[in-house]
Amino acid sequence: MNDRDSVIRGFAEGAGWGGAEIAPIPGDASFRRYFRVIEADRRAILMDAPPPEEDPRPFIDVARYLTAQGLRAPEIIAADAEAGLVLLEDFGDVRMRETVDASDGETERTIYGKAIETLVHLHQRTAASVPLYDRAVYQREAGLLTEWYCAARGLDVDVAGYVRAWDQVLDAMDASAPQVTVLRDYHAENIMLLDDGKQGLLDFQDALVGDPAYDLVSLLQDARRDVAPALEAEMIAHYRALANPAYDFDTAYHVLGAQRNAKIVGIFVRLWKRDGKPRYPLMIPRVWEAMERDLKHPALAPVAAWFDANIPAELRDPCATLGGEFAL
DSSP states (O other): OOHHHHHHHHHHHHTTOTTOEEEEEOOOSSSOEEEEEEETTEEEEEEEOOTTTOOSHHHHHHHHHHHHTTOBOOOEEEEETTTTEEEEEOOOSOBHHHHHHTSOHHHHHHHHHHHHHHHHHHHTSOOOSOOBOOHHHHHHHHHHIIIIIIHHTTOOOOHHHHHHHHHHHHHTSOTTOOOEEEOSOOSGGGEEEOTTSOEEEOOOTTOEEEOTHHHHHHHHSOSSSOOOHHHHHHHHHHHHHHHOOOSOHHHHHHHHHHHHHHHHHHHHHHHHHTTOOTTGGGGHHHHHHHHHHHHTSGGGHHHHHHHHHHSOGGGOOTTSEETTTEEO
16 A cells, blocks of 8 residues: 555545445546545545645535535535545446437437536526636637647647637627636536436536536537537527527637637647547547537638648548657
């Protein structure tokens, strides 16, 4: 048992789970680790968010905010924020991703419809006390594409022109958009299907206050599973019918779609190159396809022109070699 394992065991004992089995659960794209804690007829999830790389306090704060809004975030059973350890309610094993993958079209529509309704519920509440999703954050995230993807492809691109193009596009967004809590990773692998019929929310520690369209893009232009364009359109219409957005929602959806997808392409290359996780580039073709659709929107013309000049179509081939090392 290493030092960190001893700290985890001591935390579990202090929380009243001294005799529990602590079994690892496959992790995510961060430094966090998760364990299922089992003792007799009770179960919990232990989050190991080791400092200084991770800080569990934003997760704890947003979880309590979501619960106060009538949504299902895991109950915080015990926490030692300084040590980076949190004991959480166990939402079980029924995840949206596997359920919709194994379902028929009608079940898929029903589950996605419920996810849309959860978003509408969130957007009708006062936003959480978290930082703003502002221009600087949008630009920093979009810049991950040039920083990581273009570097891996050996492309000498006009980075300053890329920033200017995004400034033009972000200027086109409607300033009258309401400001809501944006969970930022709202997709089928972070939604659990619970016995009470509700959907349990996970991975929301990076929440910001921003445009309502962002989490809709995250759900419907999912980097990890194919969402048919017809289902995407149907769910956008469902959101519109329930939320009745009184601003230029269509432009926001496609601008934030392109911004998010550019970010994800960069992040997936970073996860491969820096963190040694080679499965992530395999998902880039799906992300790039969604970004291509977003770039067709008139508001994205400056960014689309930049791509045409710097990463022309033949270099966006998902079967091309990335950095001379990895075939997508």
